[in-house]
Amino acid sequence: MSRYFWSWFSNLYSEPAENLDKFIQNNLQPPKKELEKIDERINTICEFLEKQQSPSQVKGIVLGGSYGRNTVLKGHSDGTIVIFFSEPFAEADMKQTFIRDFNLIKIMGKFKTVNEKLQLELTESELTITFDIIPIFSTLVEPSGWQTSRDNKPSINTYQKWIHSKKFAFESPFCFTELQRKFFSNLPPKLKDLILLVKHWYQQCQKQLKQDSFPLQYALELLTVYAWEQGSGEDDFNIDEGILTVLELITKYKELCIYWTVNYDFEDETIRNYLQSQLRKDRPIILDPADPKRNVGGNDPNLWQQLAKEAKTWSTSSAFKKENSSSWKPWDVLPASLYVTQGHMLDKFIYDFLQPEQESLEQIKNVVNTIFKFLTEKCFKDSTMTVKKVVKAGSIAKGTALKSISDPEWNLNPRGSDVDLVVFFNCFQNYNDQIASRATIIKEIQKQLEYCPLKDFEIEFADTKWKNPRVLSFTLKSKLLNRCQEFDLLPAFDALGPQVSKFKPDPETYIKLIESSKCNSGSEFSTCFTELQRDFIRTRTTKLKSLIRLMKHWYKQCHRKLKKKGSLPPKYAVELLTVYAWEQGSGVHDFDTAEGFLTVLKLIMRYKELCIYWTINYDFQNEIIRDFLLSQLTNSRPVILDPADPTGDVGGGDRWCWHLLASEAEIWLSSLCFKRGNFNPVRPWQVPTVQTLGSSGLRFFPIIKPIFNST
Template sequence: MLKFFLSWFSDLYSELAENLDQYIQNKLQPSKKQLQKIDENINTICEFLELQSQVKGILLGGSYGRNTVLKGHSDGTIVIFFSEPFAEAYIKQTFIKDFIKIFELTRAMGKFNIGNEKFQLELIESELTITFDIHPVFSTLVEPSGWQTSRDKPSIDTYQKWINPGKSAFESPFCFTQLQRRFFSNLPRKLKDLILLVKHWYQEKLKQDSLPLQYALELLTVYAWEQGSGKDDFNIAEGILTVLELITKYNELCIYWTVNYDFEDETIRNYLQSQLQKDRPIILDPADPTRNVAESAPKLWKQLAKEAKNWSTLPSFKEENSSFWKPWDILPASLYVTRGHMLDKFIHDFLQPKQESLEQINKAVNIIQAIFNFLTEKYFKDSTITVKNIVKVGSTAKGIALRRISDPEWSLYPRDSDVDLVIFFNCFQNHNDQNASRAMIIKEIQKYLLYRPLKDFEIKFEVTKWKNPRVLSFNLKSKLLNRCQEFDLLPAFDALDPQVSKSKPDPEIYIHLIKTFKCNSGSEFSTCFIELQRDFIRPRTTKLKSLIRLMKYWYKQCHRKLKKKGSLPPKYAVELLTVYAWEQGSGMHDFDTAEGFLTVLKLIMQYKELCIYWTVNYDFQNEIIRDFLLSQLSNSRPVILDPADPTGDVGGGDRWCWHLLAHEAEMWLSSLCFKRGDFNPVKSWQVPTVQTTRSSGLGRSL
């Protein structure tokens, strides 16, 4: 029935999603033997060329150089570097004659074409034809032997000269061919197979000789994989659906890489910003910032978007269980290039969790609670290890969770799309009990969760390197869920019992905490007060929680970039700093998100001055607590006290590398986020870096 229905469509459209790997292997990958023969001919030609007196070096590019050759007809480039500036007459009269002789000496099966504007070499080997465009180049910026290793990166001076309007007329964009080739060199074979599939689809739909968007689609495929999977082995159906979805959003695309050039240098930064402010789609060549490979053929993008929509909605992408394969959830443009007046839309469209995701989380929590009810009745009933209460906390409970964006390094971040559950046990009578017995409790929970009657649920535990872990992390799979759900279980002493969480805790609770803290320097007891952390954020205005989401997403980007340079301050510190910025700078239910974003970044830049605290749960009225607070607030700055736990200074003084985050914040001041629709600059709120103590009854500032 399916084959009959799809008989109206092309051979590719009729291919079931689960068979795409085989389709690529059988119909799109060129024969290794044929490709090897062309390699031999090209090597012979290059060896002869390099013997010519004026030839300085040779680079191979195009699909051939990127190793994305498609069976049938494909493209390549031969970039020939000359030792001296050349004239067009010399190329046509002398060099081309010599090239033809060299070509004849190779006895290759193919032909050589000379046109008014193009010199082409066509090599044919049975079912494989590769047409090489020949580009003579003289460059004062780039040596043909430059950047041979993955560690080499062009100097800032190279790009400063390249983007200069007055650069030499002899300079050619083809001098960056080696960087283009290197960009693709370490990509996994399966990603290149996905590129073949995209190129084949593109050629089938276009059915013409000129393919102006082929390189753009190759780069778009790389971007989809980098942001959505990043793994050597991935699902081809998910990958192609992601590329198709990005094509349907072509008028939102703004994609660039910073592997060869970045925003550090002011001249290059200003040029990049001017590039990224242009009409979309934008896909900057990772080797050449002057080249937007997506800017040509707007009508073609519209045609491709229509075809992409058609293919992605066909029954061929339906799984056996009748549900459809889904694309990776990635962004068509980065936050950095989103203008200030569009930030609310960015948050709504890309960062706010979908209702389906929230429903899945609630289902998963119900499953875990049912499991623990079962374990309590069967095993904990007569045991000293009894579950007193289970509380959902963390970003999900606070209402500030980020959408589960596909990201190859998501697991390296402090996670947000997981579920945090604090389990209060009766066996913990105080903070010291929690410290002493937590590892044993985690081990027991892990053992019980693997009990055989729970076989309807697949549970996979994460390995921890800590001797006394604070958390048990695992993934839960169930037929009741549409996805694998991550959980963090945190055993804790119920320090607030029997108090209602909405009321202000009895000072005695904090007095006991302070005494325990002094005897156990360096211990962490924040899990005992995690309900207060949740309740500090949860009732806040919706737009403030959206701003917190934005700051967390920004923090994750910084974490990806800086994680190897040093330990960044905790994400919770940025959350609290965002709340403080809003309280001091706006306090309104409706405010300008760009202004709030800019204010938090400027506070981060002033980290050496920060001294912030709240008195919603503890204050200066009790002498013991007051003395402790004054001691905490006199610590090295930044000081940001947890509003739920006065022993927790998430500012940490010089404990964390605030300077790295501050430098990144300074770089972001040039982002389009802080330009309005008319490109006028956004202004930050006026916020003090030091919290005053007048409201606490001390009558002075710290």
């Protein structure tokens, strides 16, 4: 290693984090040419071994360890050569045979026995890789040919047999080497750079703590992948944010419960029951994504405690301070999944992980005020056009914002919640004016923001493909605040006037809306009713808003998993369904969160029967509105009418892939969320799938039997 390398590490906790990319490139990445030479030698050795017929036929060879996962560090790294045999063998005979075979190829590398392990050491200049030689005979696992199921996962039968197999202690870490390799094979290069940095830091900690072995190295590799998947997911990300996220997760080791479903999942009962038993054990839990029997998190709390101390030291050091005295921030990543959180712990889960911090909300408020002043005082000061009012919309206005969750769309940028600002203009005299002039206004606002930049902010505009866009999207990068804030500005016609919160809207407002909707798509003018949408949620009990947060978090998990399979129904539909479930099933301020969660999932599973509406802002008294509502309620189900805008059916019939969300809801029924501390099952509320007397005000349908019984 270079002198700079050791000097740099000795000052690791004070060196500016901006140097991390360069440091990884210069000091941690293995030399490409040297690694290629080792690749050639390994290929030659594997070809030689596959031709050997003694003592048993070689079925295949799989390369694992850091070498197989392509996370080799410059200097000294590790690897495994797992050799699968078609017949059982005696271990003593096997060692003698390997000694003989490797003597034939000793010119290729240094062959030795260490602690009764067979090892091969290959060196090229500054790069040395020590391979453990692992001979395996297994009737359960093949070295190749894994993808035998329709969803490109190993067959369920493989894992069922593996769970019941007693051959665990020796084989488990190595039988699934090929799946471990594939898990890492498609990761972006920059994520592997982050893994190298984490491994380097860990190895230096081990030297300081005088630990010879590295029992948690693979665990930290997986923890780094998890941090990236949950926090960024982008090929190009900020290394500083990534390493901070990993360090923060290490400090929360007592809460870590991490698993993947890329090779096995919860759908089969045998595997599900075993996984749940694994996930109920003492934490930290980091299950090998290839092997459900293997918790690589280990059971040494003392080692984790020491690592957590070192992680805290580095993450709070001056290394992550910027020149303007602000600090780099980690991604918002939960140390445990919602799926493995028991029902009686859901309120704590929401409070700890989903509820935004007051400091963050205050920062958003300050940035919003800056935009508000720009729009009302500067943007149109030389124009006859004026801004009548600016209304903050979306989850932040409703009081249901999540930590770093975008709204209304699930953009997984972790830097801050989107803020929707609906801007009402005096030049809009009706709904048609909004359509005709909004593109011009959006263009003018962007022009003014470009010509008159906001003090202390950098602005970046999002591209649009629409000829007549509804929204101006941009990001403000603050020089003073530790965040990038995304905004959506939506010009709108002031259909409701100034007395929004005091009175029920005049029926004439909705009659004009219905007339305009005949020539436009449903909910085209929903922005005009933003204040009603906001107040419908904002006035609800605090715990109901917490349940909405939980459902939005659940929806995010589903969206991440299902987005490539089809268009999910809008998040707003799930939000309204949550309100309906509470109104019809509970209605009290202090209710059981697990019961509410389960009730909403049950409703989603019955999506083909849903017909839900409210009469809080419009009703059936006026003939024109009544006829329109009755026609809306005969649409293909699910029907979920926006309580602020009757033209907006967010249920959408077959417009969206409700079946995907329903299938996911059914899988979640087996979650630990619906087990109490004594593992008694949670029961859902009794809620009809069709709106009944209550919040709707009138009943136009026969009573339908409840979707579930209390027994």
